[in-house]
Amino acid sequence: MKGQDVILGVLLEAPMSGYDIKHHFEKHFPDMFVASFGTIYPTLNRMEKEGLIEKEIILQEGKPNKNIYHITEMGKEAFHAYIQSPIEPKTIKYDFMMRLVFGKHVSQQQILEWLNQELNQLKEDLLKLKIQQEDSCDCYCACQKLALRFGIAIQQAGVTELENIIAEFECSSQNEKTF
């Protein structure tokens, strides 16, 4: 799953500019894929040269012009090649977990701070997903609702477990100093 595949997937829904695409990513699947403008714009230009998409320039006043991209037949074929290829294993880079692995090199204070920080982050993300779920009544297909539900279940489990861990941690560090 590369930038190109996801871009084709969203252009299949509606023609869009690079700017729109980034906001679409952030709104609809912030947890599955991230891309910066530095990735999106060059990718769009390459895809246009290759004939996967077509540019339509919208002249605007007071704002820069917009390049609206439409998917072509070739683009649709490229998307179907992706969607029918074997699923790629997920890759995670989870600095918080790595810190726990190396936890013996820092103070208990530091670890507690990390735990609370991560808990806040997880709670925030969970809230966003739940809001998305409530707003999604009609515009999402059944499959997208499944994805959301799956994501929420995982996130919720993370929050619950972290809360337990923090409670125990605070308890044990009051009694014995050698956690």
Added chain:
Amino acid sequence: MKGQDVILGVLLEAPMSGYDIKHHFEKHFPDMFVASFGTIYPTLNRMEKEGLIEKEIILQEGKPNKNIYHITEMGKEAFHAYIQSPIEPKTIKYDFMMRLVFGKHVSQQQILEWLNQELNQLKEDLLKLKIQQEDSCDCYCACQKLALRFGIAIQQAGVTELENIIAEFECSSQNEKTF
């Protein structure tokens, strides 16, 4: 969190070769960080040039020689700079979830296949973590056990939710064809 940081973290435990380091990664934190030999060897060479680690060549018969790397004082400082820097947000690339988002473009058959595939993968990973947890009595510090426990909770939630989703999916596709 780059390759260098994790390498320094494991060399802090014990001197090791590039080959050992990769196996250490795979055994102890397969879900948090992945690195290929193509990353590890060039990184080790660069780190040696920079004085973060020192090479000790072990001559072997019947096998290629081993380069055992030891962490230096400079390396320890570099590690502490990492461990005290702000935690980086986790990044995920989760093709399976993306496929669900684009699910309307494929058959129900295909989706069910994806769901079952992912369930098997999650179950397998969960089993590995549980085995690791049982084997970990002494060699892991309290923090590492927390990391493991946290990972297991998340993984377990994924398995449970996917099982529910699959059960519902099979039910609904028997009755109405328009999932």
Added chain:
DNA sequence: GTCCACATGTAAAGAGTTACATGATTAT
């Protein structure tokens, strides 16, 4: 008066992957 939203793009650098090359030993 300062920051954010709109809108696109380039250049340089960083990080990592895949595939190749080498070669002995051990297990099936």
Added chain:
DNA sequence: ATAATCATGTAACTCTTTACATGTGGAC
């Protein structure tokens, strides 16, 4: 015979990030 384990390394490539450049209009 054939594959896996041990062990290191390079080269080419891909992907992505960060930082810069440009410029208007509206909100606080």
